Amino acid sequence: MAPGQLIGRRVLVTGASSGIGALVSTMLAFRGARVVGTGRSFSGLALALDAVVVRDLTEPGAPDDVVNAAVSALGGLDVIISSAGAGWLGPYTSMTPAEVDAMVDLNLRVPMHLARAGAPHLLASHGQLVLVGSIAGLVGVAEEVAYGAAKAGLRGLADGLRAEWAPQATVTLVSPGVVATAFFSRRNQPYGRAWPRPLPVAPVARSIVRAIECRRSEVVVPAWLSVAARLNGGFPELYRVLAPLAGSGSRSGLTLGCWGRHCSDS
Numbered sequence: 001m002a003p004g005q006l007i008g009r010r011v012l013v014t015g016a017s018s019g020i021g022a023l024v025s026t027m028l029a030f031r032g033a034r035v036v037g038t039g040r041s042f043s044g045l046a047l048a049l050d051a052v053v054v055r056d057l058t059e060p061g062a063p064d065d066v067v068n069a070a071v072s073a074l075g076g077l078d079v080i081i082s083s084a085g086a087g088w089l090g091p092y093t094s095m096t097p098a099e100v101d102a103m104v105d106l107n108l109r110v111p112m113h114l115a116r117a118g119a120p121h122l123l124a125s126h127g128q129l130v131l132v133g134s135i136a137g138l139v140g141v142a143e144e145v146a147y148g149a150a151k152a153g154l155r156g157l158a159d160g161l162r163a164e165w166a167p168q169a170t171v172t173l174v175s176p177g178v179v180a181t182a183f184f185s186r187r188n189q190p191y192g193r194a195w196p197r198p199l200p201v202a203p204v205a206r207s208i209v210r211a212i213e214c215r216r217s218e219v220v221v222p223a224w225l226s227v228a229a230r231l232n233g234g235f236p237e238l239y240r241v242l243a244p245l246a247g248s249g250s251r252s253g254l255t256l257g258c259w260g261r262h263c264s265d266s
Helices: 020-031 063-072 097-124 145-166 201-214 225-233 236-248 256-260
Strands: 010-013 034-037 051-054 079-082 129-133 170-176 218-221
Touching: 010 020, 010 063, 010 097, 020 201, 034 063, 051 063, 063 079, 063 097, 079 097, 097 129, 097 145, 129 145, 129 201, 145 170, 170 201, 201 218
Parallel strands: 010 034, 010 079, 034 051, 079 129, 129 170, 170 218
Antiparallel strands: none
């Protein structure tokens, strides 16, 4: 899809009130797409959008309601961007059952229901589902176990839907590393590492727009993080040997698994 072909494309963006979702919504609207954005409050939802839906997606039936509202406003859907998410940092054993459930709920259950609700519309329009994951879903990250496990589930969701929906619709998994958004101010602990430095939001949002234009199936931002992901995916035993060595000479004590400590508003 060429850049000009975004004109008139009907897009639903979740997590559109802040961070990656907010900027992607604005970029797409600027390029001529028709965009419905959803978030938990009106604050941050761009006025340039065709419509906004204020809803907590973890509420029963909310993904279906949001998809139906977007279809009603736009007359159908060509793209769904699942960007809403939340994080949690700390030892896994210190998490309460409710905190574990919250990580799985917003980061995995909601995208699954969003994909199910949106499937008839995306298949009918030969559209695209964009799942915003995390590098923490591609490599193991200490003290982000529940979050990383939920984001890893998005890879399984993306792989399965690609096999089931091809060639009618495209499924894209976008896995950012550390991104400078309000994500960290909303979790239980802020980002405190000296390295890697958080990326600005704009490069990640631009990568999502390009992934839609080019119908890419997988994107890692920044691209160099894909080295760790590929090593872990293709040679997990070697990865587990090298990861502690990579951190041994670093002042920050980073391992390969901490390259992605974390991510976006997703």
